[in-house]
Amino acid sequence: MAESLTRRRLLGAAGATGAWLAWAAAGNSAHAVWAKPRFTVNPFTLGVASGEPTPDGMVLWTRLAPDPLAADGAGGMPAQVVQVQWQVATDPAFGYVVAAGTTPATPELGHSVHAEVTGLAADREYYYRFRVGADTSAVGRTRTTPVTPGGSRLTFALACCQNYAAGYYTAYEHLAQQDIDLVVFVGDYIYEGPGQGSIGRAHQPPREIFTLADYRIRYAQYKSDPALQAAHARAPWLVVFDDHEVDNDWAGDQPSDGQTVEDFLRRRAAAFQAYYESMPLRPFSAPVGDDIQVYRRATWGGLATFHIVDTRQYRDPYACGGAEFSTCPEAFDPARTMLGFAQETWLADGFRQSRTSWDFVAQQGAFVRRWVDQNGVLMLKMDAWDGYVGSQQRVTQAWVDAGVRNPVVLSGDIHAHWASDLKLDYDTPGAPLVGSELIATSISSGGTGRDHVPGVHPIFADNPHLRFYTDLRGYITVTVTPDRLQADYQCVRDVMVPDAEVFRRASFVIDDGVRGLRQTYDGPPAAAPARELTEAERRAAIDALIASETGDEQEGV
Ligand SMILES: [Fe+2]
Structure with a gap:
């Protein structure tokens, strides 16, 4: 309540500024x-x-x-x-x-x-x-899109998390050579931190950013990269932000690094303005004060609907006292929401109205349930949909109830490639699959990483619906026709040197009307032989996963 009162007061005080921005977005100037x-x-x-x-x-x-x-x-x-x-x-x-x-x-x-x-x-x-x-x-x-119900084939790239200081944009050099119709970018276009990295791509300005001038300079630095420019020049993009376009792990009105709510909302307004200025968004997405309207819908003829979702601006504060991984009852409280109830209703309406072959929910954090064994106790990640189980269940139920033909969630955020099947009931073995999720790894955030052979992680033992994992950088190429979807997981061997090899690591197919991913390619063939991990290796891999998804590590440098 205190926050909302503060917020109303701030919005009142900043009302002139907000109106002025909308006026400027209409092409006016003083x-x-x-x-x-x-x-x-x-x-x-x-x-x-x-x-x-x-x-x-x-x-x-x-x-x-x-x-x-x-x-x-x-x-x-x-x-x-x-x-x-x-x-x-x-x-x-x-x-x-x-x-x-x-x-x-x-x-x-x-x-x-x-x-x-x-x-x-x-x-x-x-x-x-x-x-x-x-x-x-x-x-x-x-390019333009087909008229509904037309469209026989769409190829798009799914990308996110491009920490400039952490690695080269080799993935974009590769992407810009592909025959793609569209790029879907699901957040962390910039990183707000002071990271300087180790490869001569130190952040400018060389400190954490707070002001409009700071954010403008940071975007300008990122956008000076020729590979990123080539990727933009290759195809139209659909963009949405995650946390680092403003501040690590922000949630609604809540800052994560000790700012007052008032200071944070001023910062958020500056960050949103610079975001709008730097993105190919329509003027209706120009921010109004410290609010920005980015959840929206895009269609590709009769082939695909993209429900582009904002999981940052309307979410409740983190459950369980801010722990990164937890399993306290608050995470399961259906009164809590990831999207805000207005956006949840908008999304459910969109599921009901869609008549396209494929429905993509394009958003930020991992949607799938992932139990992570932390010191012998199974935990969930509070920043992901697992920290907002009520929303996770309601959104899933909404597409099931609407009879969505082929539901697929497109995600990013966790700096590793994942493929998974989705369920309404993750606790019952054999409960039906109701959709799938493709999680794109980072373009550069986190540095090179390493390949996991044979494409699994030890937490799969507690999550049989997880299908693929590897901790390399890259993006996903998705091709859809009325009959099927194919997802090609592209990986970069090394992002700490320029021009490293990019290769297809795995491919999955979803057949029209069939729930669940079907793996059709597993590479590279020269990968090390699969063997059972020792208990120490299993423990180390889980600890590394927890560390890699915890706190400021996501700064990635
Ligand atoms: Fe990220």
Whole structure:
């Protein structure tokens, strides 16, 4: 109650600021227009991106930053409005321009551009670029979605957790070479901590970040990476944040590192603003004060629905006194919620209304039940859905009750590849499977890690619904047709050196209308032979898992 009163007071005080941001997101500015902009260096240093594709358009993104790491966070731009031209063509040489326009880049929003394009043909590939003064951006590739109920095939990449200081973005170099239609990014686009790493990619500014200028600089540093720029230029993205876009392990109004609620909400407002400025989100997702609307739905013809879920902003505080792993009764209290009850209702409505072949819940933390043997006692992870069992059960029950044809949860957060089957009743052996979950490992967070042969972890003994695990970096390629889904788990051999090999570690298939994953590929074939772990090895592996998912380790450097 104290928090909500504080929050209302803050929102009242910040109301003008919130309204002002929405006004700015509509293209307004208090600043004069720079009539004939001329730059001494190309201002498109942060690349281009697109997102939120529909049958007739998408949003195109860039941000002008001739000096991306400028200490004031303004990217080297003057406090003037710049009109940015954009073009969309059917060919990469721009011989056939089919749409063009001008969108203002304002100081209020860090000279970011969110240009909403409409009027394009459905289910087509397009190319886009920006121009200001004498300078032109890189060319990006994007596409529109099929008209419902069309669409025969969709290939997307699932990625998350890209700690810049912790490793090279080799996974993105690989992803940018693939024939993909879409990238789904489920959080930890930046890390807010001070980690400096060991490979010459030290965080800027070199401290934990709190202010709008701090967050803008951190995003600019991450977005300066050529592999990340190439991945954005390859396909439209659907993005959602997790905790590190604001602060490690934040929950609702609750900070995790000793800030007051008021200070934290000011920080959250700054973090959300910089997030919006840096992402290919539509203006309706512009934050209002310290709130941002990112839970939303995207469809791909009759083939797929993406229910994009926010598990941070509306969740109850952690159960069990803040322990990372616990099993106190509070975690099972159905009055507690991961999504907030309004978002739970919205999600259940979406399940009922969906008519697509595949329904993806795209979100952050592990959804599946994972009992972890901590010193002989079975524990659950409080930051994951296991810490909000009421929500875990209600969401699962909702898709079962709605008769969703093929439910699949897409997740990230825990810096390892996992594949699992989902149940309503995890306590009864043989209880029916009701869906599956694909958890993508990190792009770089946590450093190189190691392969687990033969793709299992000792906690599988207490969780027979878990199907695959390996602790390497990478992403997942998912291809869906009306008949089946195939998930290819891509892994990077080493993220501490540039350009390491990327290889397919495992593949799983889900057949239309069938519950449960079916493994169709297990590699690499030269992997060490499988054998029974000794008790000491088993214990060490479980302890390592607990350590790797605990607290600031997720900073990863
Ligand atoms: Fe992460």
